Amino acid sequence: MAKQLYYEDVEEGMEIPPLVKNPTTQQLVKWAGASGDYYQIHYDKDFAQSTGLPGVIAHGRLKSSFLAQLMTDWIGEGGTLKKISVQHRGMDLAGEQMTCKGRVTRKYIENGEHLVECEIWTENPRGEKTAPGSAIVSLLSRGGKS
Template sequence: MGIESKTLLNKEIPKLVKESITQVQLVKYAGASGDYNRIHIDEEFAKNTPLKGTIAHGMLSMGFLGQYLDKIAGDVYDVKNFKVRFRSMVRPGDTITCIAEVLNGDHQEISLELKALNQYNDTVISGNAVLLVKE
């Protein structure tokens, strides 16, 4: 359904909280994406690297923000632009919360700031998006 334009301009956008990342989820994502880098799926290998353990695929975390943006847009908006910057690693056990804030806009176009935060409130991905009202 999407969040109506009036709501986006005048009210806080509800956040999206994802369940904790699991190692099984990382293996499944590797299968879906074709990215079988051992740092994502091989716990024994990853323990012996400078990272000291497996990390989530960056695109998995970006996908959470994309899912959130799709939920915000719903049937009301089209996504005109979506950009992100990876800020920090996500590990198994992390819980990701997606938040958005309206930067500016009118009843036709809305600019959003997006963030994905871990359970420590650290920004793991930051970004922005522009939504256009569907005609």
């Protein structure tokens, strides 16, 4: 388990440690089974190409789940992912590396909660942001839980 992150350790502009994923067709099939999304563009190359796609593409929700993992890995067990928002802008082909990244945009205390807002995104090997979004987490404070 990653070490615990505290509100006091976070600064605006700080980068979240990236999470690298390599979604193979096999992983997409596992995701299809686990999520219930059996749309063929995610595992049947002929079908995908017949709809005009260059090949099998990763599920948008899998990318969103990778981004959720980016956040839960970072905040540690005592932190809580409160909200996440993701837009599926670009397609990621199966077999292409995907890097989940993020940056702190704001930290503030509200109703006694130590909150941090981040911009997050997935990036393909050409540096294009294929799924940008944002997240809000609540963190532990060294001053004790409020």
